[in-house]
Amino acid sequence: MTPIDRILAMEEIKAVKARYFRHLDTKHWAEFGKVFTADATLEVAPREGDPGRKETGAPQILAWVSSALADAITVHHGHMPEIEILSPDRASAIWAMDDIVIWKDRALHGWGHYHETYRREVDGWRIASSRLTRLRVKIRSRD
Numbered sequence: 221m222t223p224i225d226r227i228l229a230m231e232e233i234k235a236v237k238a239r240y241f242r243h244l245d246t247k248h249w250a251e252f253g254k255v256f257t258a259d260a261t262l263e264v265a266p267r268e269g270d271p272g273r274k275e276t277g278a279p280q281i282l283a284w285v286s287s288a289l290a291d292a293i294t295v296h297h298g299h300m301p302e303i304e305i306l307s308p309d310r311a312s313a314i315w316a317m318d319d320i321v322i323w324k325d326r327a328l329h330g331w332g333h334y335h336e337t338y339r340r341e342v343d344g345w346r347i348a349s350s351r352l353t354r355l356r357v358k359i360r361s362r363d
Contacts, residue, residue: 225308229308230311237298241296252282259278260347261275262275262285265354289321291324297319301313311340313334313338315334331356335351
C-alpha cells in the first residue's frame, strides 16, 4: 500500500466508527447493523459485578444491542484512534471511549477503550471484532 492508500484506509475506518456511534445513539438499527461484517463479534469485557457478554454475527449483535438499549438514552464518544493498517484489507485500532447510558431506573457513565479489528469488503471497511473494556464505571440510581 502506498502512504496515500494507508491514509485513505484510516479515514474510512474513522468514518465507520463514527457511523457506529451515531446510529447507536440515534437508534437507527438497520444502519447500525451495516457497520459490522456478517461474522463480526462484539464483546463487553467482564468487570466487577458484571460478567460481560459476547455476541457473534451481525444479526445477533443487532438483536442484543437494540434490545438492551431500546428504552435508554445514550451518548457515545470515541477519541484518539490508534489505527494500524495490517494489509490492504485488514486493520486494527484502539479507541479511547466515554459513554453515558440512561435507563428509567439508573444511569451509567463509563470510560475505557474499544479494541477492534476491521476488514475491507466489496462495499468498504466494516468492523470485524470489537471488544469494549471499561477502566471506570459510575452507576447511579435515578430515584
